[in-house]
Amino acid sequence: MVDQQPPTSGQRVQRLRIAVGLSQKHLAGLSGLSPTTVKFIENGRRSLTLRAAQQLAPHLGVHDLADLFGPTVTLSLDGRPSHPAVDDVRRALTAWHITVAGEPERPDYLRGAVDSAWQTWHTSRHQRTEAGLVLPGLLDATQRAARLHTGDDRRTSLALLAQAYHLAQAYLAWHGDRELCWLTVDRGMAAALDADDPLAIAQSCWYAAHLLRAVGRSEEALARLAEARALIEPHVADGGTEWAEMLADLHLCMALTRARTGDQGAWSDWDAARQVVERALPAGYVGLRTRVSRPLVDVYAVMCAVDLGDPDEAQRRAHALDPASIPSTERRGRHYVELARSADLAGAREATLHLLTRAEATSPETVRYSPAAQDMAGRLAREAPAAIRGEAADLARRISAPQG
Structure with missing residues (x-):
């Protein structure tokens, strides 16, 4: 008698989807995942993560995640790697200044500190460690300035406080408590609204959209981005480059x-961003905080093609893009991860491993805390051909990827 293997998590998802009468595309739209992600979870080309399971469960009629993972699977809610500085950043975010005294830092000093922190984020190979060192002090200084200044200096300080919260969100995105990420979004938006600064408000909408998209609320994300565009577009023709930069970044988002919802309309928004960058920004322009630039527009084209499940288009878009031209070490590392995702979609395991190794060499912390990179490295360590399995296992160990 042949023992039957228990169904995989992907097979469980597929059976439940069919039972409730949903197509892969419909389930993807409801859950906020891309159709390609649902397809690859079902066929075993992508692991079912806890986050994806939580997004899928309500639409599959699942109330117990054992229905997706199996009754013998133990899930750890602390499974995501956490950066050592998270506790310090958490304390800075939850240290309310009830009584504030003394002289606040001047807005021009704070602007320099905020800009320096963002510059470090984009140029350091260990951006999370560097950001974790400066964030507690930066949050404290901008919080105090927003409380103690008055008039225009207070409005400027509030806009800079919003930027400090945005940096905290970027730092926490892959390894912080979800509640802390929501806290940075809410605080950043509140500071921007208090500043009554359209650019600061639009930037806050951009950051809010990223978190809304990550939890499957893509329609809300698009609504917030549309509101931000309405604030920015009237100023682009007569304003400075920062207005055009913000508009391009909103289109890219x-x-x-x-x-990520499988909507081919993504290319229309991408093309709108390309036109803004080419027509309204000087050649060679690079945004200080956003890194909006012509190379970044090309990076987004690769990301869109990957999320739309088109590895051939992703490769075509990537062919003419020199990674060295990407004006951010962190974004360059993420670009290699996206190229690895494209190779993974195509079933090219050797190329996937090569690109993940390039990503690690470019920005080790980007790979260590990227859920996509962790997933690919873990699967390669388990499933890659024998010729490269040892190398894959070494990579997985270096970045602490789960290996099953």
Whole structure:
């Protein structure tokens, strides 16, 4: 008698989806995942993560995650790697200044500190460690300034406080408590609204959209981005480059948000961003905090193609893009991860391993805390051909990827 193997998590998802009468595309739209992600979870090309399971469960009629993972699977809610500085950042975010005294830092000093922190984020190979060192002090200084200054200096300080919260969100995105990420979004938006600064408000909408998209609320993300566009567009023709930079970044965020729901309309938003960058920004322009630039537009084209499940288009878009031209070490590392995702979609395991190794060499912390990189490295360590399995296992150990 042949023992029957228990169904995999992907097979469980597929059976439940069919039972409730949903197509892969419909389930993807309901859950906020891309159709490609649902397809690859079902066929075993992608692991079912806890986050994806939580997004899928309500639409599959699942109330117990054992229905997806199996009754013998133990899930750890602390499974995501956490950066050592998270506790210090958490304390800074939850240290309310009830009584504030003394002289606040001047807005021009704070602007320099905020800009320096963002510059470090984009140029350091260990951006999370560097950001974790400066964030507690930066949050404290900008919080105090927003409380103690008055008039225009207070409005400027509030806009800079919003930027400090945005940096905290970028730091926490892959390894902080979800509640802390929501706290940074809410605080950043509140500071921007109090500043009554359209640019600060639009930037806060951009950051809010990223978190809304990550939890499957893509329609809300697109609504917030549309509101931000309405604030920015009237100023682009007569304003400075920062207005055009913000408009391009909003279009890019909309493109990626649509791509992650399988919406081909992503290319229209992407093309709108390309036109803004080419027509309204000087050649060679690079945004200090956002890194909006012509190479970044090309990076987003690769990301959109990957999320739309088109590895051939992703490779075509990537062919003419020199990674060295990407004006951010962190974004360059993420670009290699996206190229690895494209190779993974195509079933090219050797190329996937090569690209993940390049990503690690570029920005080790980007790979260590990227859920996509962790998933690919873990699967390669288990399933890669024998010729590269040892190398894959070494990579997985270096970045602490789960290996099953």
